[in-house]
Amino acid sequence: MKAVVWQGTNRIGVETVPDPSILLPTDAIVRVTSTAICGSDLHLLDGYIPSMEKGDILGHEFMGEVVEVGRDVKKLKAGDRVVVPFNLACGVCDPCRRGLFSACDNSNPNHRMAEAMYGGVSGGGLFGYSHIYGGYAGGQAQYVRVPFADVGPFKIESDLRDEQVLFLTDIFPTGYQAAENCGIVPGRDVVAVFGAGPVGQFAARSAQMLGAAHVIVIDRVPERLKMAAASGAQTINYEQEDVLVALREATGGRGPDHVIDAVGLEAHGHGPGALLDTAQQKLRLTFDRITALRWAIMSCAKGGTVSMPGVYGGLVNELPLGAAFAKGLTFRMGQTHTHRYLPDLLGRIEGGEIDPSFVITHRAGLSEAPDLYKTFRDKKHGCIKVVLNPWA
Amino acid sequence: MTTHSGKAGAQMTPAERVAYGILGVGLSAMGLRGGHPAQRLLLGAAGVAVAAQALTGRHPLATALKIEQNADGEVKVSDAVTIGQDADKLYARWRDLASLPGLMTHLEQVEVLSEKRSRWTVKAPAGTHVGWEAEITADEPGKRLAWASLPGATIENSGEVLFRPAPGDRGTEVVVRLGYKPPGGATGAVVARMLGQEPGQQLRDDLMRFKREQELGYAPTARGQSSGRAGAGTGTQEGRV
Numbered sequence: 001m002k003a004v005v006w007q008g009t010n011r012i013g014v015e016t017v018p019d020p021s022i023l024l025p026t027d028a029i030v031r032v033t034s035t036a037i038c039g040s041d042l043h044l045l046d047g048y049i050p051s052m053e054k055g056d057i058l059g060h061e062f063m064g065e066v067v068e069v070g071r072d073v074k075k076l077k078a079g080d081r082v083v084v085p086f087n088l089a090c091g092v093c094d095p096c097r098r099g100l101f102s103a104c105d106n107s108n109p110n111h112r113m114a115e116a117m118y119g120g121v122s123g124g125g126l127f128g129y130s131h132i133y134g135g136y137a138g139g140q141a142q143y144v145r146v147p148f149a150d151v152g153p154f155k156i157e158s159d160l161r162d163e164q165v166l167f168l169t170d171i172f173p174t175g176y177q178a179a180e181n182c183g184i185v186p187g188r189d190v191v192a193v194f195g196a197g198p199v200g201q202f203a204a205r206s207a208q209m210l211g212a213a214h215v216i217v218i219d220r221v222p223e224r225l226k227m228a229a230a231s232g233a234q235t236i237n238y239e240q241e242d243v244l245v246a247l248r249e250a251t252g253g254r255g256p257d258h259v260i261d262a263v264g265l266e267a268h269g270h271g272p273g274a275l276l277d278t279a280q281q282k283l284r285l286t287f288d289r290i291t292a293l294r295w296a297i298m299s300c301a302k303g304g305t306v307s308m309p310g311v312y313g314g315l316v317n318e319l320p321l322g323a324a325f326a327k328g329l330t331f332r333m334g335q336t337h338t339h340r341y342l343p344d345l346l347g348r349i350e351g352g353e354i355d356p357s358f359v360i361t362h363r364a365g366l367s368e369a370p371d372l373y374k375t376f377r378d379k380k381h382g383c384i385k386v387v388l389n390p391w392a
Numbered sequence: 393m394t395t396h397s398g399k400a401g402a403q404m405t406p407a408e409r410v411a412y413g414i415l416g417v418g419l420s421a422m423g424l425r426g427g428h429p430a431q432r433l434l435l436g437a438a439g440v441a442v443a444a445q446a447l448t449g450r451h452p453l454a455t456a457l458k459i460e461q462n463a464d465g466e467v468k469v470s471d472a473v474t475i476g477q478d479a480d481k482l483y484a485r486w487r488d489l490a491s492l493p494g495l496m497t498h499l500e501q502v503e504v505l506s507e508k509r510s511r512w513t514v515k516a517p518a519g520t521h522v523g524w525e526a527e528i529t530a531d532e533p534g535k536r537l538a539w540a541s542l543p544g545a546t547i548e549n550s551g552e553v554l555f556r557p558a559p560g561d562r563g564t565e566v567v568v569r570l571g572y573k574p575p576g577g578a579t580g581a582v583v584a585r586m587l588g589q590e591p592g593q594q595l596r597d598d599l600m601r602f603k604r605e606q607e608l609g610y611a612p613t614a615r616g617q618s619s620g621r622a623g624a625g626t627g628t629q630e631g632r633v
Binding site for chain 1: 474563603612615616
């Protein structure tokens with residue numbers, strides 16, 4: 001089959017690789033009909049997430065048709081149309097039973113790598129996302145092996161198009177969880193979203209669905225801001241305005257009640273903090289560039305929430321913790337418990353409340369993936385979201 | 393978790409202290425002999441540091457690797473895991489000593505000799521094997537199992553496993569505490585760890601294997617998945633992004 005393969009830092013190729021097979025009785029094989037490139041794939045591309053190996057198949061946003069199931073799979077059969085959450089969960093451990101699917105105790109076979117880095121515990125495995133997260137082959141391919149097939153894959157039985165349901169695998173639930181984590185008081189709370197990439201777009205629209213009185217989206221890329229404005233959000237281009245001043249003005253001096261950092265570890269930005277982050281990251285003195293997080297903390301209202309769907313990898317310097325303490329902020333963060341949100345969000349799509357395909361700007365065949373990774377990374381040609389057809 | 397008593401870090405045996413003392417003096421002497429000034433400074437400083445370690449008796453590498461050792465030269469290892477099963481079931485799995493090699497990959501074989509006595513064979517560094525006889529010293533079904541090696545063991549060791557109800561409906565907390573005297577003292581423990589035979593990590597892996605066996609009934613794996621690694625694929629299209 002054809003698959004998008006990590007060939008080394010900043011090297012992506014499309015290769016012919018062996019078809020996947022059932023390795024455990026709880027596995028299924030899915031023929032991928034649509035797959036997408038995620039912003040967090042870019043952290044793999046440029047090597048900020050360690051433990052990638054040459055030849056790893058990328059991709060964690062995919063859907064398709066079940067073609068084969070292991071002998072212990074009960075809920076799925078060949079022919080079922082499914083979306084597959086990007087994270088793997090066993091469904092039986094204590095975190096899974098509490099709905100904390102991304103914190104699954106059992107789905108990461110390489111738990112010891114994550115334990116060494118992350119305080120003696122490991123979250124669940126992820127598709128196509130390095131060996132720290134299990135080394136599972138990803139879905140930017142014609143076929144994919146799906147472990148825990150009775151737990152993850154979610155059947156689509158309506159006639160919605162792939163493009164309307166594909167983002168249930170990651171970016172829609174991720175944006176939604178970020179907004180839900182804010183604990184928005186409907187009709188009262190103002191929510192600011194840093195980063196108008198795909199997750200930021202869904203976070204902003206989810207905040208609106210959850211009743212935010214006003215939503216403000218901050219970015220520097222005009223077409224991203226335009227897309228956010230189309231939903232009725234106020235936008236701020238941080239390259240044209242002092243973002244902290246603009247947010248104070250927009251909120252009557254209070255600051256947004258909740259701030260969502262939909263950027264994560266590779267924030268751009270300007271000013272001494274951003275320069276210091278970049279210099280330290282190049283010298284390996286810090287892992288993550290935190291301009292967005294710093295702005296989130298500095299702008300947030302007293303008693304507010306800083307919600308972080310953006311991925312962070314390691315240790316950070318110059319975190320304004322004193323400001324967070326002084327304002328009594330709450331921090332919510334972590335990988336998305338995708339499985340938990342699928343039924344509700346599918347219902348919202350079926351009910352016409354949202355059509356997630358609004359975010360797509362580029363459609364192509366798998367062979368164009370290397371070029372489109374670059375286009376997406378460099379934010380060229382208005383690129384916000386890429387969907388690939390493995391069979392085109 | 394370190395509930396056991398013991399000095400922080402690891403102590404050297406008298407023989408190790410003499411060896412480190414000689415090494416330290418030797419390095420310092422090399423530093424005095426001449427060469428590039430930076431090299432002399434470096435050798436001299438290293439020599440003084442090693443000799444100072446010998447004087448204090450603290451094993452530098454073992455301390456750096458956080459190998460815990462008590463006054464008797466015993467290395468202590470402990471870890472815990474919560475498993476969503478009844479204590480009785482977990483205890484029964486552990487009490488069936490002959491089946492433990494299925495859970496602990498470094499165990500070669502456990503022969504049950506009598507109700508209390510058993511013979512253990514363990515994989516040791518560099519493809520060797522070590523064996524000893526052990527005796528169960530405490531047996532409280534569903535709660536606790538303790539054992540100790542009998543006199544004459546190559547590696548004197550003892551241990552206990554506790555099964556405690558976890559708060560709420562989370563099942564059972566399994567706590568394992570091990571103690572052993574590595575052959576060769578703290579240096580032996582360092583060498584063993586360098587060779588990848590690290591009891592703390594082995595214990596952690598064993599406990600996670602136990603949890604997955606009991607909760608899932610199998611071990612999740614990504615081994616054998618398709619990839620583009622050498623020999624696995626053809627028709628590579630190189631791409632620099």
